[in-house]
Amino acid sequence: MSDQSTAHPRHVVVLAHPNPNSFNASVVRTYCETVRACGQEAIVRDLYAIGFDPALKADERPHAQAIALSPDVEAELAAIAEADIYTLVYPIWFAMPPAMLTGYIDRVLGAGITVNEIQDRAGESVLSGRHMLSITSSGTREVWLDEQGQVESLRNLIGKYLLHAFGMKSCEHLHLGGVVEGLDKGFVDQSLYEVHERARKVCAMLAAERHAASASLSVSDRS
Structure with missing residues (x-):
């Protein structure tokens, strides 16, 4: 494992769009x-x-006995190891994330975590102690989604359940509504600027965390 106090912060960006x-x-x-x-x-x-x-495969289901992770899941876990933040980018279809993304959460991000471990907040996964940012898009505007209760539903899933179930440090959500075919360039540029600014904010947060960790390590070494 790399020295997290000195290595560059690592963002794993998961895209779920065909x-x-x-x-x-x-x-x-x-x-x-x-x-x-x-x-x-x-x-x-x-x-x-x-x-x-x-x-999800039958022998990957979380239970009390040993869980057998498939080779593709093990390879994915190795590829995304030691991330500081997981950024999920996906559209909202029929009020839900794509099946591709929910399957990724089932098989990879929550790999090997049992129900009891989730309830006791005792499980260790790639999400434990990390940050998460969810960037979503929809054809309808956020105000309409909010009227349907969809925005609150997403925030409860990502911002509350996953945050607490996997012991993450933080979980934020950026939604971009009104994404349809034939988008105006000005709309696209403004939306991507919002993404740019959110990414800068996240980078500043992670850099500050690394600086604080490095300072704490220096103090510990001198004591």
């Missing part, structure tokens, strides 16, 4: 360009491009 030319893909590019410009590391996991299988 179109490589989608608005969501543009969000990922903008986010990663900003992260790298800030001197931090960005690793992209385009779930459709890598052919990720979202279907």
Whole structure:
């Protein structure tokens, strides 16, 4: 494991959209360009491009006995290890995230965690002690989604359940509504600027964390 107090902060960016030319893909590019410009590391996991299988296998289900992780899950866990933040980028379809993303959470982000461990907050996963940012898009505006209770539902799932179930440090949500075909360039530019600014904010937070950790380590070494 690398020295987290000195290595560059690492962002794992998970894209769950089947179109490589989608608005969501543009969000990922903008986010990663900003992260790298800030001197931090960005690793992209385009779930459709890598052919990720979202279907949970019977022997991967969390239970009291030993859990057998499939080779593709083990490979994915190795690829995204030691992240400081997991940024999920996905559209809202029929009031839900794509099945590809929920399968990724089932098989990878929550791999090996039993129900009892979730209830007791005793499980260890790749999310434990990390941050999460969820960037979502929808064809309808956020105010309409809010009227349907969808915004609150998403925040409860990502901002509360996953935060507490996996012992994360923080969980934030950025939603971009009104994303339809034939978008005006000004709208796209403004939306991507919001992504850029949020990425800068996240990078500043992670840099401050690393600085504080390094300072604490120096004090400990001198004591």
